[in-house]
Amino acid sequence: MASLLSRPPQRLHHHAYVVKDQEANRHFFEDILGIPLAATWCEQHFNTWVNRDVAFCHTFYSLGDGGALAFFSFADDEVYRKTQAEKPAEIGAFDHVAFKVDDATYDELVARLKQAGEPVRETDHGYCRSMYCTSPDGLVVEFTVDPPDAARIEAIRRADAHAELARWMAGDHRTNNDLRAHTA
Template sequence: MNQIDKISTDTTASGSPKLLSRLPLRLHHRAIVVRDQEATRHFMEDIIGMPLVATWCESIFMPEVGRDVSFCHTFFALEDESCIAFFQFADQEIQEKCYRKNFPEIPRFDHIAIKATRATQNELVERLKAASVPYRETNHGYCKSIYVTLPDGLYLEFADDPPDIEEIGKIRRADAHKELARWLEGQRGSNNAYRLRDF
């Protein structure tokens, strides 16, 4: 079965997708295994400015290895109380088994994107410059983004939406399935008429 067949069969009789009666509320947290919690804390808190709001130190039985494993789990907060979180293990063998070793050669498409205001982006750029941390700016048209790489290679995006984001969202929601099917069929033309526009 190809992807287009899968899309067409996962629907109700009326042709609408079978969605949850209530969507999940928001991102709770995204967790990443890192080699050095203090280097990560320094980057997230001292350079970027996101506060460390919780550190959980635990030892649990891990059935994958058949023994107790100790770890430290840190959480850095966003304004909506969701978090980016990080694990480090005391046991070096477990650390290596859980650590993501093969980041993409071009990491920019494998990232976490966080909504931010333009004022927050401007402050972030000043903080990154002051710390001599490289960053990248991109105007996608439907958002403007600042990208930065954490010590362990995680790519982090801070995105600011334009004033007409609700209108753009309605357009993309209306044709989301049609555009996906078109692209999967090999029709690869761009549908982003907004790229690089000023807002």
């Protein structure tokens, strides 16, 4: 096995995503979800992808650990188009960003989204309980509550992480999640 970093990254600094309309995005994240806008950087620089100066706006929304959600938008529609996937995934829910919250925050977020008329999907994965929503530009955002025995569950999966990956890669696709409620 390769040598690991002597110290893993401290936290997620930010997760960046490109949006078409910064104000619609701000309304969703700040007004509906209640995540505060913390910084707006307006910049312009020479962009080698289009060989000209490009003006852009970069916003940051605060997370409790000091990290942020970050969003780019461009004054140049060609640059915006070049940042978009040519063919979006037919099933896009697997590309998402997830945040740990407590029970009270989870319930507040669900209530805020429902009050705003936004769709919410909830799932109990067994090892966590999650709710999913989608921003105006299609970013799937997950908010997750850990169960009381999360440390025990994490220790089990950490101990067998390499063996389980090897088993999967060898073609044995049996589930190892006996925590998720299965329906007949």
